Ligand SMILES: Nc1ncnc2c1ncn2[C@@H]1O[C@H](COP(=O)(O)OP(=O)(O)O)[C@@H](O)[C@H]1O
């Protein structure tokens with residue numbers, strides 16, 4: 328491995344940065360959608376809305392029990408069939424969010440249920456409804472506990488976005504593959520690719536640690 | 544004519560699996576009564592209290608508070624169970640103080656007391672806080688309003704919990720072993736607050752192992768064992784001449800300690 332082709336790496340930098348930007352854009356959009364949907368589903372899971380809870384359980388069961396790659400293909404090919412014509416970019420966002428929302432729902436539910444039962448009993452005893460008890464008592468107390476698993480989920484989401492290369496979204500991984508196809512330097516470019524992901528994920532972890540400290 | 548009861552419990556049972564934990568209990572409480580509930584651990588005292596404000600759903604029987612059925616209403620001869628929001632509204636009228644305080648861990652003492660008036664009664668934030676300050680002053684905690692539960696002693700936490708219950712202006716307040724989780728030197732300050740409430744005419748049901756307190760403050764003593772109310776008597780009568788052998792045994796064991 329004496330002749331490591333640094334030239335290919337420098338050559339790739341502008342393209343890779345462009346790809347990294349797409350990766351970030353998709354991840355951030357998916358994260359926002361997944362957080363909102365996942366939070367709502369998690370709150371419902373901890374509430375007393377029986378019928379909705381059953382649907383959410385089924386959804387979580389499906390998301391946990393199937394590979395992300397299969398979910399991506401399903402969303403990509405199913406959406407047009409039920410009348411949604413999305414661009415590849417937005418299909419990618421929907422596919423990632425679909426996956427992540429299921430896991431976030433579980434994190435939120437588990438976080439709420441980890442709070443001592445005495446807290447919700449006290450909330451009920453002063454006349455709060457179940458919903459008020461969740462919003463004013465359980466959720467504020469569990470946010471901090473949820474931060475580490477949520478960080479993990481964000482990291483997983485960013486890494487899963489590399490799977491979107493299969494539906495020809497030119498994000499970071501596909502960019503690297505295109506350069507490899509052009510110059511045939513697989514080792515150099517995959518090594519560089521790993522470093523790009525490491526940087527993105529390190530920044531994310533650092534942000535989350537900062538948030539967690541702020542919430543202390 | 545005698546005063547109508549504030550609380551009527553009729554044929555109340557709570558059954559877990561096959562075991563009746565509360566077994567066909569009847570009880571009428573008139574305004575101003577201080578009912579001391581005593582009995583061995585596992586007798587069903589907590590469950591009885593928790594059925595009264597429906598944290599636990601009774602298996603059988605009915606509970607009326609000021610004549611209102613806590614479980615639902617009869618419309619055209621048919622019983623219709625309350626939806627959860629109605630249960631929540633009825634529950635406001637009953638305060639509860641727990642053995643382990645159960646203060647909201649993320650809120651200051653002030654906000655622990657203010658959150659009910661604010662979020663449940665819909666008071667303005669300033670008014671809710673003013674009311675909370677007034678209640679905290681009554682339990683002599685004005686100097687600790689901005690502290691979190693973790694920064695307060697057990698006795699202080701329990702007094703905040705009493706203020707929190709009182710801020711909802713309940714007509715009845717339930718105490719479930721309010722001093723059992725406290726270090727001995729902190730028991731007195733909490734009993735003192737309860738005694739003051741009793742003197743102010745608050746109606747209450749108090750589960751306690753403090754026999755002297757029960758005798759001095761109670762207007763009535765219930766002795767429970769195996770889910771049944773075995774004795775229901777004025778304190779002097781109960782403590783000097785208990786009827787039931789189980790009650791005699793219980794008192795003997797308590798005094799031996
Ligand atoms: N959720 C529950 N499921 C099954 N058994 C219970 C439950 N809650 C309480 N019990 C049982 O009911 C009995 C009475 O409990 P409790 O009302 O707490 O008694 P006390 O307050 O007099 O000590 C105990 O034997 C307890 O184990």
Ligand SMILES: [Mg+2]
Pocket residue numbers: 588589590719720
């Ligand atoms: Mg008990």
